[in-house]
Amino acid sequence: MAELFSFPKVEFVGNKSLQAGDGFHYYNADEVVAGKKMSEWLKFSVAYWHTMDQRLVDPFGEGTATRPWDKEGEEGSMALALAKVDYMFEFLEKTGVEYFAFHDRDLAPEGNTLAETNANLDKVIDKIEQKMQETGKKLLWNTASLFTNKRFLAGGATSPFAEVFAYAAGQIKHSLDIAKRLGSESYVFWGGREGYDFLLNTDTKRELDHIAAFFKLAKDYANEIGYTGQFLIEPKPKEPTQHQYDFDAQTTIAFLKTYGLEDTFKLNLEGNHTYLAGHTYEHEVRFAREAGLLGSLDANMGDKLIGWDIDEFPNDIYEATLVMYEFLKNGGLPTGGLNFDSKPRRQSFEMDDLFYAHIAGMDIYAAGLKVAAKLIEDQVIENVLKERYASFDEGIGADFEAGKLTLKDLAEYAENKTDADINATSKSGRQEQIKQTLNNYIFSVLGA
Amino acid sequence: MAELFSFPKVEFVGNKSLQAGDGFHYYNADEVVAGKKMSEWLKFSVAYWHTMDQRLVDPFGEGTATRPWDKEGEEGSMALALAKVDYMFEFLEKTGVEYFAFHDRDLAPEGNTLAETNANLDKVIDKIEQKMQETGKKLLWNTASLFTNKRFLAGGATSPFAEVFAYAAGQIKHSLDIAKRLGSESYVFWGGREGYDFLLNTDTKRELDHIAAFFKLAKDYANEIGYTGQFLIEPKPKEPTQHQYDFDAQTTIAFLKTYGLEDTFKLNLEGNHTYLAGHTYEHEVRFAREAGLLGSLDANMGDKLIGWDIDEFPNDIYEATLVMYEFLKNGGLPTGGLNFDSKPRRQSFEMDDLFYAHIAGMDIYAAGLKVAAKLIEDQVIENVLKERYASFDEGIGADFEAGKLTLKDLAEYAENKTDADINATSKSGRQEQIKQTLNNYIFSVLGA
Amino acid sequence: MAELFSFPKVEFVGNKSLQAGDGFHYYNADEVVAGKKMSEWLKFSVAYWHTMDQRLVDPFGEGTATRPWDKEGEEGSMALALAKVDYMFEFLEKTGVEYFAFHDRDLAPEGNTLAETNANLDKVIDKIEQKMQETGKKLLWNTASLFTNKRFLAGGATSPFAEVFAYAAGQIKHSLDIAKRLGSESYVFWGGREGYDFLLNTDTKRELDHIAAFFKLAKDYANEIGYTGQFLIEPKPKEPTQHQYDFDAQTTIAFLKTYGLEDTFKLNLEGNHTYLAGHTYEHEVRFAREAGLLGSLDANMGDKLIGWDIDEFPNDIYEATLVMYEFLKNGGLPTGGLNFDSKPRRQSFEMDDLFYAHIAGMDIYAAGLKVAAKLIEDQVIENVLKERYASFDEGIGADFEAGKLTLKDLAEYAENKTDADINATSKSGRQEQIKQTLNNYIFSVLGA
Amino acid sequence: MAELFSFPKVEFVGNKSLQAGDGFHYYNADEVVAGKKMSEWLKFSVAYWHTMDQRLVDPFGEGTATRPWDKEGEEGSMALALAKVDYMFEFLEKTGVEYFAFHDRDLAPEGNTLAETNANLDKVIDKIEQKMQETGKKLLWNTASLFTNKRFLAGGATSPFAEVFAYAAGQIKHSLDIAKRLGSESYVFWGGREGYDFLLNTDTKRELDHIAAFFKLAKDYANEIGYTGQFLIEPKPKEPTQHQYDFDAQTTIAFLKTYGLEDTFKLNLEGNHTYLAGHTYEHEVRFAREAGLLGSLDANMGDKLIGWDIDEFPNDIYEATLVMYEFLKNGGLPTGGLNFDSKPRRQSFEMDDLFYAHIAGMDIYAAGLKVAAKLIEDQVIENVLKERYASFDEGIGADFEAGKLTLKDLAEYAENKTDADINATSKSGRQEQIKQTLNNYIFSVLGA
Numbered sequence A, B, C, D: 001m002a003e004l005f006s007f008p009k010v011e012f013v014g015n016k017s018l019q020a021g022d023g024f025h026y027y028n029a030d031e032v033v034a035g036k037k038m039s040e041w042l043k044f045s046v047a048y049w050h051t052m053d054q055r056l057v058d059p060f061g062e063g064t065a066t067r068p069w070d071k072e073g074e075e076g077s078m079a080l081a082l083a084k085v086d087y088m089f090e091f092l093e094k095t096g097v098e099y100f101a102f103h104d105r106d107l108a109p110e111g112n113t114l115a116e117t118n119a120n121l122d123k124v125i126d127k128i129e130q131k132m133q134e135t136g137k138k139l140l141w142n143t144a145s146l147f148t149n150k151r152f153l154a155g156g157a158t159s160p161f162a163e164v165f166a167y168a169a170g171q172i173k174h175s176l177d178i179a180k181r182l183g184s185e186s187y188v189f190w191g192g193r194e195g196y197d198f199l200l201n202t203d204t205k206r207e208l209d210h211i212a213a214f215f216k217l218a219k220d221y222a223n224e225i226g227y228t229g230q231f232l233i234e235p236k237p238k239e240p241t242q243h244q245y246d247f248d249a250q251t252t253i254a255f256l257k258t259y260g261l262e263d264t265f266k267l268n269l270e271g272n273h274t275y276l277a278g279h280t281y282e283h284e285v286r287f288a289r290e291a292g293l294l295g296s297l298d299a300n301m302g303d304k305l306i307g308w309d310i311d312e313f314p315n316d317i318y319e320a321t322l323v324m325y326e327f328l329k330n331g332g333l334p335t336g337g338l339n340f341d342s343k344p345r346r347q348s349f350e351m352d353d354l355f356y357a358h359i360a361g362m363d364i365y366a367a368g369l370k371v372a373a374k375l376i377e378d379q380v381i382e383n384v385l386k387e388r389y390a391s392f393d394e395g396i397g398a399d400f401e402a403g404k405l406t407l408k409d410l411a412e413y414a415e416n417k418t419d420a421d422i423n424a425t426s427k428s429g430r431q432e433q434i435k436q437t438l439n440n441y442i443f444s445v446l447g448a
């Protein structure tokens, strides 16, 4: 097959020139970091909806990008849908990304019934399956769009309208069939419209009961067909709805535990979503990890001064480092990866920008991985914690942790201590020093 | 005893004059609303920390208020601590508020050891107990301050320092003894410093394990002494910490369920805290109610354009109405009430402003109660929901709710429906119309 | 002509029923408030872009609404463009709204050159002109869209690309010709993309020089053709750009004064935009009024917990009252009005919702007008201020205001006063009391 | 004099060890960057209020720090005030910081009248003057606190109470006398309470008229005494007030131009304040620079997810680089510097943390300076802009800039161009690539 993109295959070039361009400055697939090749740790994934389908529309203006495959067929045609697959796989090949991810509706046009829509979709899946076999590229996860079509104006699994609910169920069934067929490592639910726009016209309890039951039916079906990929929920606090039920990691955990779903699901955490919920990305990753629920990452970022989802390609070394720190502590992401749920800025409308953007995103996470690995190698954070919590490793602290003490025991122990004695046991948090050390690590590891 | 305040006893005056002043315009204690007297529904509570102890300090300036009791003793003296009790009870008497709430440290000065501090405190408790017996005023809830003293710089139950942790345990023990003695309806934990300032020096998992075990020890002790008041957690997302573990209602629910504490605690929801977490007050109250965890309300408000806690006395009829709507749906608050965790603005520095502020707060919730009761009487919201979710009351919707269907059944049902047929079942959300109806109710009920 | 909408002509019905529906509960066109008929004060305007063209699309989903005029022609056809005009004028007639507003691109499809586009547009303008003559409806303002088409990806008057800049100039020229022809009371510039997405690729100074010069050319042209309508800038802080040059009222004033444009422009203030800039609506209206620059109002609202522009129809009586208070203090808006830059919520997808939404918007501003008029009649705020600033009406305060004193004079006056004496002159701000009085006025005036 | 601090004199140690500690890793005073020594570019300043007076209090808790000088006298005593001066100068000596800054009230206790207060203050100023002569340390700026004392509850120069206003004038007079005496390079006004808490009890116009006149009296007085330091306003949007009149750079510029003060003042820009106003720090610095009003920098940072002022020591290399880029474009800050309006975190309560924090702050700005200098040396940004705006350097663009064209000329030029031709002139903004290049520069320059 003739080359579709003139952009060259992306290779590691290092910092010979500082100008970003068509090579990696930090991502070096075969370089071993923390005992594994970068390419083994960093299961990057291209997002079909952004990279193939996004024309850089925003609410105040039409798309600015045209894509080479636009010429391959009418908008909304099967011809175009099928042609896009070739471009996708060459894009994966050229960037060296091994995974991809999609919503059902990214791939093929809708028909007039779900049956027709499924038929359209299956033709594209046929082609994708074949390309996967040919190239070895893999499906990180797939999902179903229960938010784009107007039928879902009040949600899918939480729609107040039973016909829409049934349709959503049918769509998920087909989507799980595809997950099984393509060996999708995970299956994602992002409840974009599963929430409310207006509290007073919403029976929040009834809707949550519905979606929990819906998830159980989906899991039953996956079991039935032998699909064993990890189910994931992707939290987001709002947008498009005023309130999305999966507001953040903790809200989702509360939901899972309320409905007995905590063994069925893990979390897919997106950077930009975390800010919209008032958190840092590393916060959400930390808490998901410690809950044993860190499933996968939508590796993008936002702007903490901007109140909507911008899905920017990641470029912040602090965030990349801290997320990679949690990632390494988690032993990586066995059934997940780093999916670029990211799009170029609206002014970066050229095809080359799509390449540059993925290169930049891969590079910053490679850089973050290297810094995090070195921090762990030197036990920088671990030593801080060890010293800080030392009083719980012995004496009264250890007794408490061992469950040997009552409230009365503790009270008795404390009652006659003087303030001066107690305060003498407090240690400085050393935040300024630790942050400076972090900077030193970043500059030193990456400047080497 | 001679009258301490020249401010007259606050009576219901209605809207004879529109100028706010020393009477209630809406709160009419004996008026029956939704089948009960206002005074039975609305268990208002005065917050000792704000009303007695707050001098309207802010981070950029000293206090602007002096209080009549300041002359009764040196700052930090037992004389002053004891004198304040008289003022408190006269304040309750004059405003007609039946409940109060306090932190241990609001009442009495600290000594050099916990034992000394407890001894100081107990003298004030003696006097309070006596005043309660004389006046019939009641304790809505008490709590322990694990955040003011510098020993708690890194938390109390989540302190990395075992001596501080033991001290916190001792303090809670004594605080529960007081709850038992005074018949406190609830016991509140607000974890102001139970969180982190800096993620990298914090062992979040170990700290959460600690606080969960701490809560269990506290409950065991309450059981041991026969204290049966409701345990409450008051969520807040941040401030003073960068992240507080009890971020919001859902985060707290996740925590309770993770550690098997969901039967031990309910929630005390503060208005201003909800905004800081990105929610409306009515949202948090709704979700707590539906989870069966609505315990009590800290009836204040904030400013959604201001990023810190301002604890303003409530004055918004929309919020008051919607919170009272959830409140009535909950059957009121059997073991809780409406505690004014509120302070006058820094420029409202006169003693009269303290009265005006409580009058305004009581009036707006009385007004909200009246509107909410009328909305329910007319089934305004109930009818909206009934019609909106009707398709789940029969046919495929009802079968799904009854657990009779699999994903396949639903898929089969939907597969050959046309888009047109499905879309025809969607109904308008009518948000604009409902909001206008709400306005009509507010103006009509309150202008009558 | 046959009736196009089945919705009945909207009449004043008052609060006979509290249920919102097809009549006004507060807007009574001929009722005299503050010495004028409501219809004379409240120059409401329908926004063509929302009411005619908006299909309730959002960034995550297609439009949910279809409109009766959709059947009149292909999307993007002149037939449809011309048919819409009839619907618009019947909508104005049925709601009793006397004004409308539009962007050039709302009206007619674009051609392949500006000349062709102008020709399309002129055909629709011909029809609008005729309808205006027939019905007496008026144009509140028109504007040019320099943001929708992809050519404006980096702005129009601030585009880094001279061809685009020239095109923008051409578009404005034609738009001013239309303003002149239709007797538009004002002419609006909303610089949706006049700002930056990325500071490092933007020559901010050069861009600001360009747009200032552009505005001068536009004014020269208006003078040349004898167009005397008021030029307006509509500030917005961000969205779609990361930073819009006209961030808020003060930023726009700084710009106008920097470039000597303060006599050319006034401000068109939109409610939702004010929150995005961190302000209340009444704040922006107050400061524009006091600067002599209050031109017109885009009467909508947002959600202070939502970080993007939602353009909700107004429904908050507090905001409506305070904005109407400033409005009355301004003597109304001689060359402006209250334009509903507002759209129904995405779930309010029926044609009836468009009527309900306008009814609700008109009603809340009518209600606000009545409350504000009564507040002024009773001099509620005026008396607060008179008493509060009394010390500047005599003595040292008056001497200072009269310019009679130096810093030394003031220092000498103050130097030996005791703190006690100075503090005795401070007065309480009485915020709680004033807010309760405001509530009493709202409920009493509107419940009557 | 015996050494007061055991902390060693801070020296440049580079990245021999990555652990932050008692040496500089990047700040190397004599190293030449962009043609000057680092120490000449970076006029760092220690803030008296934070470094000497701050005990790490927050609104929910008492101070956590004690300082070595606390033992030198009673709180509020002259003995303590005088002793602190020695510690301050040794702190400057050990850190190698050449400047300091203070509010009048940081230095000495207040008396019962302004005259007494001034007398106290003058004794400390005597000692400071002598220490300055001995050590060569310099005063970057001084200011007057018109916000801490309760008399200023409603502002100083905008107080509604004439007695308070006169007191404020007296205080400024004395403060200017000190500026003159100590050769302060600038004189700062931060209007912490010059704004409103409640719009309805505030005569905003009258207050702004007052403060403008006040500023003119201050300038007249400075002229009279021959004080020629640069007057600066430090903007902040809110906190403690709900709205501060000097919201941000643009609001302040609008004010200055409205009252003819634009030649009297420049701006002192604080990092944390910029976020609270919805801006990045580099944005505010850029716009102040381009307006010719960049006076000085309060070099701190905040947390964009936190809604209040945290005054954290700077540690973000992106912000430091971009601010230093603008700084270099400005030719440095002739009458200003980098004042650490920063405090250690509340858990960093040890004296060593004060040293570590300053070291970290100096290091990150030194690092930023080096990266910015290299970016300019390589003309990275300049080349981006040159290419991007090239169409205004010739042809129609240049003619427009030269003022040769009317709106009609531009329209005529554009009218018959096709969309395709116009769009072909647009260039990609290349944001992703530029950001990656920026990362490459940071890592490469600092890792070297």
Ligand SMILES: [Co+2]
Pocket: A234, A270, A298, A341
């Ligand atoms: Co995502």
Ligand SMILES: [Co+2]
Pocket: A270, A272, A273, A309, A310, A311, A341
């Ligand atoms: Co996103």
Ligand SMILES: [Co+2]
Pocket: B234, B270, B298, B341
């Ligand atoms: Co509270």
Ligand SMILES: [Co+2]
Pocket: B270, B272, B273, B309, B310, B311, B341
């Ligand atoms: Co609070």
Ligand SMILES: [Co+2]
Pocket: C234, C270, C298, C341
């Ligand atoms: Co608008």
Ligand SMILES: [Co+2]
Pocket: C270, C272, C273, C309, C310, C311, C341
């Ligand atoms: Co808007």
Ligand SMILES: [Co+2]
Pocket: D234, D270, D298, D341
């Ligand atoms: Co500052």
Ligand SMILES: [Co+2]
Pocket: D270, D272, D273, D309, D310, D311, D341
């Ligand atoms: Co600050």
